[in-house]
Amino acid sequence: MTIIKTWFGEIELHNDEIVHSNVLKADADAIAMRLQEEEFADLDKQYRGRLRQMAIQLGVVTSEEDYISLLRTVAIKRAKEQIAAAFARPDARIMQLIGGIDDIDESINLLSERLLEWDILEFEISRTSDLAETHAPQSTTYPALKHEFAESIERLSEMRKKTAGAIELEMHAIAPNLSSLAGELLGARLIARAGGLESLARMPASKIQVMGASKALFKHLQFGAKPPKHGLIFQHPLIRGSPLNKRGKIARTMAAKLAIAARIDFYSKKAYPELVAQMEKRARELSKPAIREQV
Amino acid sequence: MTVRPHKVAGVFMLDSHLATKGEAIYGEKVFGEYRLWSPQRSKLAALLKKEENVPLRPEQIVLYLGAASGTTVSHLTNIVSLVYAVEFAPRVARDLVRMSEHFKNVVPIIADALQPDYGHIVELADFLYQDIAQPTQAEIALTNAEMFLRTGGYACIMIKARSIDVTAKPKAVYKREVKKLEELLDIMCVHELEPFYKAHAAVIARLA
Ligand SMILES: C[S@@+](CC[C@H](N)C(=O)[O-])C[C@H]1O[C@@H](n2cnc3c(N)ncnc32)[C@H](O)[C@@H]1O
Numbered sequence: 001m002t003i004i005k006t007w008f009g010e011i012e013l014h015n016d017e018i019v020h021s022n023v024l025k026a027d028a029d030a031i032a033m034r035l036q037e038e039e040f041a042d043l044d045k046q047y048r049g050r051l052r053q054m055a056i057q058l059g060v061v062t063s064e065e066d067y068i069s070l071l072r073t074v075a076i077k078r079a080k081e082q083i084a085a086a087f088a089r090p091d092a093r094i095m096q097l098i099g100g101i102d103d104i105d106e107s108i109n110l111l112s113e114r115l116l117e118w119d120i121l122e123f124e125i126s127r128t129s130d131l132a133e134t135h136a137p138q139s140t141t142y143p144a145l146k147h148e149f150a151e152s153i154e155r156l157s158e159m160r161k162k163t164a165g166a167i168e169l170e171m172h173a174i175a176p177n178l179s180s181l182a183g184e185l186l187g188a189r190l191i192a193r194a195g196g197l198e199s200l201a202r203m204p205a206s207k208i209q210v211m212g213a214s215k216a217l218f219k220h221l222q223f224g225a226k227p228p229k230h231g232l233i234f235q236h237p238l239i240r241g242s243p244l245n246k247r248g249k250i251a252r253t254m255a256a257k258l259a260i261a262a263r264i265d266f267y268s269k270k271a272y273p274e275l276v277a278q279m280e281k282r283a284r285e286l287s288k289p290a291i292r293e294q295v
Numbered sequence: 296m297t298v299r300p301h302k303v304a305g306v307f308m309l310d311s312h313l314a315t316k317g318e319a320i321y322g323e324k325v326f327g328e329y330r331l332w333s334p335q336r337s338k339l340a341a342l343l344k345k346e347e348n349v350p351l352r353p354e355q356i357v358l359y360l361g362a363a364s365g366t367t368v369s370h371l372t373n374i375v376s377l378v379y380a381v382e383f384a385p386r387v388a389r390d391l392v393r394m395s396e397h398f399k400n401v402v403p404i405i406a407d408a409l410q411p412d413y414g415h416i417v418e419l420a421d422f423l424y425q426d427i428a429q430p431t432q433a434e435i436a437l438t439n440a441e442m443f444l445r446t447g448g449y450a451c452i453m454i455k456a457r458s459i460d461v462t463a464k465p466k467a468v469y470k471r472e473v474k475k476l477e478e479l480l481d482i483m484c485v486h487e488l489e490p491f492y493k494a495h496a497a498v499i500a501r502l503a
Contacts, residue, residue, distance in 0.1 A: 007416045035416075042414035042442060049419035049445065068377060068400065075402045075416065079392045082405045086385035 004047050005040050007031065007074065008060045013047075023060050026070055032077040090174045095192040097167045101185075104160045111153050118146055176271045177261035181279060186235050190258065193232060201266035208262075209233065209255035233258065238283045246286050253282050296326070302347035305374035306332075313340050315373035320394060321366055330370070334491040337367040338426055338453045341491035346484075349499065350449045351375060355421035358443050360408040360435060364390035365401075367426070372398045379417045383407045408435045417443055423450040428458045433475035440479055444502045450480055456494040465494040476500060 002013045008031060009023030024030045047054075052067045061067045086092060137143070164185060171184040175197060178187035193211050194200035200208070213231030233239060233254055234247075242250050257279045264272055299308050307314045307329060314329040324331040334341035343349060355375045362368050362380035364387045371378050380395070381404045382388045388405045395401040404413045409431055420443045425436050436452045444450060454472050456465035473482055480500035488495040
């Protein structure tokens with residue numbers, strides 16, 4: 001006797017004949033819910049090939065077409081739930097906000113470039129007085145438009161501040177140690193690049209160190225160029241502010257501490273202020289000898 | 296423009312352009328009832344453009360691993376009877392799900408193909424298609440072929456040499472991957488996808 005668990009219910013077979021079953025008839029909602037709640041084992045290949053026939057025989061559906069249609073409805077429901085769950089995680093919110101900051105920056109850059117070109121054009125026209133007369137704007141909205149561009153840039157900058165503020169709050173809640181060590185924004189970028197706090201927590205320090213430097217890393221692997229010393233974490237003031245020849249070492253220490261911070265944040269969220277103190281001390285030590293040598 | 300059927304039923308050549316029949320889904324060009332299928336956007340299109348003998352048939356059930364947002368899946372649904380489309384990244388799976396709502400014969404599944412937990416959903420498949428671009432791709436293909444491919448069924452596995460070993464020559468990587476696949480599958484042929492994809496190859500195999 002064998003009991004198999006399929007997406008539409010449980011079936012008991014004896015000598016390959018169905019002797020008992022507990023199936024959900026054509027009820028997509030109930031089936032999707034069961035898929036979410038229960039554990040399923042693998043199916044033996046001999047039964048896998050008979051799924052459609054068994055579903056029809058048990059009256060779950062009336063035809064092969066119905067079988068596909070019901071399965072598809074269930075699968076879409078289930079997939080939507082999984083997607084919603086993935087995006088409802090707090091780190092998903094952070095990733096969304098980081099994406100928002102990048103979009104805003106890009107928009108501000110574009111609009112600013114446009115405005116600059118606009119100014120250059122007007123300057124050129126104003127230099128030649130006869131041009132200024134023949135090329136006077138045809139519409140009265142023209143000067144106002146330029147003003148609106150400038151205002152939009154202002155508004156976007158405001159939005160950027162608000163977004164950054166929201167990131168700070170979210171980061172303090174889900175990643176206090178990353179926040180204090182890397183700063184909220186850089187910490188959030190690391191989470192986003194890793195694909196979530198959990199992935200970051202599982203990453204080796206060596207990978208965190210070069211994260212965001214993929215182009216450089218690729219060149220290193222492909223052409224044997226010098227390995228990149230720092231990716232995203234290069235933005236950190238402790239690294240950026242240190243002597244060039246010490247940056248690699250400091251970045252390595254930083255990556256190691258960040259890996260620890262991410263793990264603490266993922267598993268317990270307890271604040272561990274020593275991390276920052278250790279990092280600052282180590283950075284001072286690493287930066288020093290170079291200065292002495294120069295003296 | 297001349298239209299001629301490709302050797303794979305359901306695929307057409309419009310002059311030198313590959314196409315399937317159906318409504319436009321992702322912004323591809325349409326001529327009458329035909330949707331153009333660019334080899335730049337789909338490794339399967341690149342394969343079909345280079346090689347007409349691909350064992351795809353209208354009645355087949357396909358298990359597709361690494362469906363991404365569904366570009367290739369959307370053409371495949373014009374060719375075969377049913378596609379089980381597996382993708383694990385929620386971000387791209389969102390587009391896949393949206394696309395599945397257009398087609399009667401796509402079943403989207405969000406899961407990790409390395410640890411298949413869709414054993415209670417997917418039927419026995421006639422064709423396993425895989426475009427995963429991961430170092431573990433041979434392992435993924437073997438696991439899934441073992442669980443889901445029927446005896447006599449086919450597999451088409453896209454190998455991206457660089458995601459397995461950046462330092463080795465692509466040909467050496469294909470060889471190594473083929474060797475791994477031979478554990479379970481009979482290798483029929485290996486087609487490089489140049490010039491459409493650098494250092495990519497399609498392995499076509501059969502489960503005896
Ligand atoms: C090269 S893309 C596929 C493109 C797609 N086949 C097309 O032609 O439209 C590879 C996809 O495989 C997915 N992937 C990678 N590893 C996976 C795994 N273990 N399980 C499921 N999907 C995976 C990635 O998320 C990515 O979307």
